[in-house]
Amino acid sequence: MTRSALKGPYVDPRVMKKIEGKKPGTTGVIKTWSRACQIAPEMIGFTFGVHNGKDHVEVFVTEDMIGHRLGEFSLTRKFTKHGGKMQKDLEVKKKEAEVAAAKSAKSATETKK
Numbered sequence: 001m002t003r004s005a006l007k008g009p010y011v012d013p014r015v016m017k018k019i020e021g022k023k024p025g026t027t028g029v030i031k032t033w034s035r036a037c038q039i040a041p042e043m044i045g046f047t048f049g050v051h052n053g054k055d056h057v058e059v060f061v062t063e064d065m066i067g068h069r070l071g072e073f074s075l076t077r078k079f080t081k082h083g084g085k086m087q088k089d090l091e092v093k094k095k096e097a098e099v100a101a102a103k104s105a106k107s108a109t110e111t112k113k
Contacts, residue, residue: 009067012037019046031056035071050074 003010012034019030024045031049039061049056050070057074065073081087 009038009040010036011040015048015070016040016042019043022046029056029058032070035069035074037070039065039068039070041066052076 012032015030015032015034015037018032019027019042027046029047029049031051033051035050043061044063044066046061048059048061048070050059050073051057052074053076059070059073083090
């Protein structure tokens with residue numbers, strides 16, 4: 001369930017304390033484990049290192065991100081492409097076709113000389 005409108009957005013006070021009195025361009029990466037913290041307008045221009053369970057993913061905050069949570073931009077699962085043996089075969093054939101096309105183009109330019 002979403003947070004009540006009466007309570008207002010949840011902005012972690014520790015995160016706000018870290019950016020308090022600092023300029024967006026000069027500050028380095030600000031590490032945080034607070035994935036539930038909503039992005040406030042004061043955070044624009046800062047780079048946050050949001051923890052994804054293993055390491056800190058750098059997130060540069062822009063104007064479009066206001067109202068979203070920090071955790072939305074630091075994925076916790078790593079995507080591995082779909083497919084298996086069949087997908088590998090298709091990729092090998094595609095690469096062979098590219099090499100053959102490059103060789104034919106090269107031989108065509110040599111015959112024109």
